Amino acid sequence: MRVRLEGQYGPELREVAPAFVVLALAVVVLLGGLVWLYGRLGRPGLVLGLVVLAGLAVLLVRRRRAVLRRRRGYYLWAELQHRDEQGLAEAAARMLRRDGWRVRYEPWEGTPRLLCRDTTGRRLDVTFRPGDGADDGTSSAPAPLRAAGPAGLGAEIRLVVSTGSYSRGDVLWSSRQGGVHLLDGHQLQRWAEGTSLAVLLGD
Incomplete structure (x- = not known):
């Protein structure tokens, strides 16, 4: 794998x-x-x-x-929305390479994890969360992708990818971590269709 x-x-x-x-x-x-x-x-x-x-x-x-x-790293939403973490990691690795990242697979505690680096030396740590559509009922729309404060140590970006949505509590948690971005199903669909990850991250 x-x-x-x-x-x-x-x-x-x-x-x-x-x-x-x-x-x-x-x-x-x-x-x-x-x-x-x-x-x-x-x-x-x-x-x-x-x-x-x-x-x-x-x-x-x-x-x-x-x-x-x-x-080549382009997916239809129907090809992604029911994938498990492993299948989602495989798709994300292809999309990252499409966007110019070098990808290394480093599982963490039995779950998929991708460590990436681009041509400018930026580092990306990608983990995955099942698309359970978790929501605390306080938000009617998926939480937007957002930078959660200053970049992490060594300018490393941490990205959590899910085919579902994030609750407001998830967004608040990420905002306290520093350098954490949440990629929900809506943004994942845009990424899969060809929008660069750099655009989604606001670079």
Whole structure:
């Protein structure tokens, strides 16, 4: 998991070999199906088979584009809102690299944690909180992302990411810590769609 989150993960032969075998079998089955349809129905059967194949090709292309989009660090909200902490950390690592951060995976007390550094030397400590939508009922909207006082020791920014919202108590807590930012579901959605983290942090 560490190498995956740090962007050093690449497929090995034993991982891609099954996919090649499945692809070869699929080609054989599809060609066999076309021959069978042509033998049973003639040209209409062949046309029907080609239409079905074209539809499958479109679905595969769309799926491939979605995979490539996520690898570049762009996500749809539906792809993030039900992720657990580990899945959210993986997505955040890709988005951070998209924004120019170097990412190192350092779990803390069994929970995901990302330690990051950008080209200017700024440091970012990212932790995650389940999207439980916790709210104390005193606020009708998610707490905004806000700087909580002066930057932390060594100009380190601490960021807490959640797919849910933060209560007013959470915001008050962060304001007493210094250098803590809360990223709620609304801002996470903007980040996932391409807004730079620097913009969300008010830089």
